[in-house]
Amino acid sequence: MGMGTSTFVIRWINFLTMLLAIAVIIFGVWMSTHHDNCRRSLTLPVLGLGAFIFVISIIGFLGALKNNSILLWIYLIMLCMVLVAILVFTVLAFIVTNNGSGHSVAGLRYKEYQLKDYSSWFLKQLNNTENWKRLKSCLVKTQDCNNLAKKYKTLKQYKSAKLTPIEAGCCGPPSECGYPPVNASYYDLSFHPISSNKDCKLYKNSRAVKCYNCDSCKAGVAQYMKTEWRIVAILNLVLFIVLSIIYFVGCCARRNAVRRRSKI
Structure with missing residues (x-):
């Protein structure tokens, strides 16, 4: 991938995910003010997810914007952890939901x-x-x-x-x-x-x-949870593929950042 293309792609992808993270955090704050305890119990996971996405996105965005290989390296490590977590959860979800029917x-x-x-x-x-x-x-x-x-x-x-x-x-x-x-x-x-x-x-x-x-x-x-988990697992597979592509582009961006720094 071209030297400027990869950093441009990473920059805009992470800018968009930052906006997504802010939307998730706002949704979590709304849930915390909701009177329904069932929804309120999901507040911390939603806020945590939003904050985690925001941190990864801002590191990736700044790394691509400044062509900083260290920030891009940290970004790739965190993204790799996310990929592993998604893969493990997806496999476990399919195993757990394998049994049971009406x-x-x-x-x-x-x-x-x-x-x-x-x-x-x-x-x-x-x-x-x-x-x-x-x-x-x-x-x-x-x-x-x-x-x-x-x-x-x-x-x-x-x-x-x-x-x-x-x-x-x-x-x-x-x-x-x-x-x-x-x-x-x-x-x-x-x-x-x-x-x-x-x-x-x-x-x-x-x-x-x-x-x-x-x-x-x-x-x-249990049947309801099984159906929902299967849907989430399938969506996770799609997300895993998308994030894998982003990870590959991020690797190109980091390599290009190292090359630019070595030329200076």
């Missing part, structure tokens, strides 16, 4: 989920009392379960609906319990459950209880 139920369009089907990592995280207490409070606040009766006016609509994993696992008892549904958010619990599944006794029609303490709810969350 089970079809006769008469229902949506699938039900069982916690035992998922990886040991998911089991450890979701069975942790503090983790689940925090996740459960977020699930209750979303009001997804309480809104089902508004979305599906009749039982026929409800049974033919394609519920999300969380709606299927957290909003009602497992079908094996045999509780007759009155509507999309209320079941007749006067019937004796035909299954020994502990979730049958844990389910309550109360808006704050539902099946939020059930393994089926944890399995629904």
